[in-house]
Amino acid sequence: xxxxxxxxxxxxxxxxxxxxxxxxxxxxxxxxxxxxxxxxxxxxxxxxxxxxxxxxxxxxxxxxxxxxxxxxxxxxxxxxxxxxxxxxxxxxxxxxxxxxxxxxxxxxxxxxxxxxxxxxxxxxxxxxxx
Numbered sequence: 220x221x222x223x224x225x226x227x228x229x230x231x232x233x234x235x236x237x238x239x240x241x242x243x244x245x246x247x248x249x250x251x252x253x254x255x256x257x258x259x260x261x262x263x264x265x266x267x268x269x270x271x272x273x274x275x276x277x278x279x280x281x282x283x284x285x286x287x288x289x290x291x292x293x294x295x296x297x298x299x300x301x302x303x304x305x306x307x308x309x310x311x312x313x314x315x316x317x318x319x320x321x322x323x324x325x326x327x328x329x330x331x332x333x334x335x336x337x338x339x340x341x342x343x344x345x346x347x348x349x
Contacts (some may be wrong), residue, residue, distance in 0.1 A: 227253065227334055227342035235332060236299070244313045244320055244329045247303045248294055252336070252344035259336055263320060265312040269306055273295050 221255050227235075232253055236246050240292070251262055267322035269279040275297050277290035303312070329336040 225335070225338055225341065226345055227338045229346055231334075232276075232339070232342065241328065241332070242315045243299070244315050245301045246324070247296075248313050248320070248325065249329070249339045250299050251292075252339035253346075254293055254296055255290075255343070256340070257338075259325060260322070263311075263313055263322065263325065267307055267309055267312050269298055270304070271310060272301055274302070329337045 222272065229250075235249060236244070248259075251257065252259065257277075257280065264281045265277065265279075268347065269277060270292075271343050272292075275292045277292065277293075280290075281287055300312075301316055304319050308316075310317070313320045315324075325336055329339070
């Protein structure tokens with residue numbers, strides 16, 4: 220598919236998040252890209268145990284502890300991540316069928332929706348800046 224946008228709008232993100240034909244792992248990744256400043260590869264490195272849903276935060280990235288007060292998650296992100304994690308107790312956070320998402324899968328799925336993967340992060344940053 221031809222890439223159509225260099226940033227994703229809030230409305231387009233909402234459409235994509237509601238699309239059950241897209242694997243939850245991709246939708247959750249896009250949401251975290253939109254809401255935060257972590258890079259794709261940093262997000263793909265996350266393990267389930269790096270997420271504290273009750274505390275609404277990411278606790279570690281790439282084997283490094285995230286300082287208290289950083290790595291906050293929105294209520295929407297906690298809800299989506301809860302659905303993604305389900306009853307899994309360990310393993311890669313962003314997984315489909317028990318296998319971690321690859322960079323190639325992430326790029327391909329975003330492209331299929333008409334967006335380069337970096338457009339989610341850019342769109343979120345633009346939205347936060349007003």
